[in-house]
Amino acid sequence: MKQILALFLILAFFYTANAQEYDITKFGVKNDSTILQTKAIQKIIDKVFAKGGGTIVVPKGTYLSGALFFKKKTSLVLRDGAVLKGSDEIKDYPFIPSRMEGQSLKYYAALVNAYQVDGFSISGPGAIDGNGLKFWKGFWAHREAMKKIGKESTNLEVSRPRLIFIWGSNGVNIQNVKLRNAGFWTTHLYQCNDVLIEKVDIRSPFKPVKAPSTDGIDIDVCKRVMVRNCYISVNDDAIVIKGGKGPTAHKLPQNGIVEDVLIENCTFGQAHATLTLGSESIHAKNITMRNCVVNNTCPILKFKMRGDTFQLFENITVDNITGSSGAVIDLNPWSQFFNLAGSAEKPFGIIKNITISNIKVTGTKFGEMQGNPSDQLSNFTFKNIDVTTAKPVLINKYSDVKFENVVVNGKPLEVTK
Known part of the structure; x- marks a missing residue:
């Protein structure tokens, strides 16, 4: 890169x-x-x-x-x-x-x-x-x-x-x-x-x-x-990866991949999320956010998993984030303006090769990883995480999630379904 x-x-x-x-x-x-x-x-x-x-x-x-x-x-x-x-x-x-x-x-x-x-x-x-x-x-x-x-x-x-x-x-x-x-x-x-x-x-x-x-x-x-040395505070998501939505969005030439994005040395004030993928996104690859400060109560990384859109998110890295935040991770279904437009397709999302590392924040909660029933997740790693929060539990339904030196309120992270 x-x-x-x-x-x-x-x-x-x-x-x-x-x-x-x-x-x-x-x-x-x-x-x-x-x-x-x-x-x-x-x-x-x-x-x-x-x-x-x-x-x-x-x-x-x-x-x-x-x-x-x-x-x-x-x-x-x-x-x-x-x-x-x-x-x-x-x-x-x-x-x-x-x-x-x-x-x-x-x-x-x-x-x-x-x-x-x-x-x-x-x-x-x-x-x-x-x-x-x-x-x-x-x-x-x-x-x-x-x-x-x-x-x-x-x-x-x-x-x-x-x-x-x-x-x-x-x-x-x-x-x-x-x-x-x-x-x-x-x-x-x-x-x-x-x-x-x-x-x-x-x-x-x-x-x-x-x-x-x-x-x-x-x-x-x-x-x-490349987005670097910026300050962003807005009444919606700070940085958003887009590319298309709908059951046939991945087949339309006007839509497509977002690839090779580097976000570094930025400061984020209040927003709805710091980095978001998914509200209108079909494929994101090689997205890195690193060396940033957060001063807000919103998620650091948010995946909006649309049940009406085929989605692929791969090779996403969030590294060296400090400050105060909402959830470290928010990976949940996104149903706003859901529309299969009469299609018989059954869209699902694939999330793979995700690393969140070297995070030291005071947060509102650790987070959730729920997704839609058909979504697939693999090789998701949390490494060197130190969070202070009143809601110290990660709600996670996926099996291929790794934890290395993840501490919440001075104790090992508790994970529940």
């Missing part, structure tokens, strides 16, 4: 080096957070593309915009004190072919969009702010209205934009930028290879209004992704 990651870092530098800069305020854009300036900023992006490429620079100030579409050989820099602020009107985000929740469909554009832009980069130290409060309130109001009439509300029923969506792009580099208050997911990478996300600060609130489904980083059908 080290050789692969070193190669993509060289490629990312090659893609982005020596780009001419274009300060948006020198082309008619005003430092005014009350004026929608989507057309003026897009005009600059289009001009830079027509000239052969360059870097769009947002200087200090706040600039209100709807969806922006970056073109080949263009990139984005936000200077210190700069804020690219998203419109809170959904009409400012076109309804176009997209990808959401493991499905290829039409959906609203993100604030920042890049499609087939190899070498695309976003850098700070400024901020991209989704201004999501109005979208969050709308989501909760709709969910409450549906609840009153006995119906479920899905995430897609209330229209709201993601903060960043990058599709079909290689050599992507997101560094030293603040990402705030997304209306929906914060950073969505789809069909991208050789991605570096470094020194990025990602946040959305839990109060006074919860920011629903504001995942920190969604990695969807991607290979060779």
